[in-house]
Amino acid sequence: MSEAYLCPKCKTNRTRFHQITQDAHPVKLDPRSGELVESYTEDELTAIHMHYNGPTVRIQCGACGLNESEQSFIAFAKNSPLT
Numbered sequence: 001m002s003e004a005y006l007c008p009k010c011k012t013n014r015t016r017f018h019q020i021t022q023d024a025h026p027v028k029l030d031p032r033s034g035e036l037v038e039s040y041t042e043d044e045l046t047a048i049h050m051h052y053n054g055p056t057v058r059i060q061c062g063a064c065g066l067n068e069s070e071q072s073f074i075a076f077a078k079n080s081p082l083t
């Protein structure tokens with residue numbers, strides 16, 4: 001089910017957005033150089049490495065550039081419905 005968006009910053013844009021799909025890649029890095037030591041799939045994660053729990057989608061406003069959670073845009077549209 002789709003939901004209407006309204007940008008909470010510019011307060012006018014309801015139509016032009018970037019829907020950004022988050023694609024989390026678990027990695028282990030060298031603490032000094034930042035170089036990749038190991039990469040994992042979600043299934044391979046050990047007990048000390050938390051699973052990704054952030055949002056799967058972020059939204060960027062196509063008018064003012066605000067980058068926020070999808071919930072922010074949906075909630076603002078619900079508070080200011082089109083009449």
Ligand SMILES: [Zn+2]
Nearest residue numbers: 007010061064
């Ligand atoms: Zn905006």
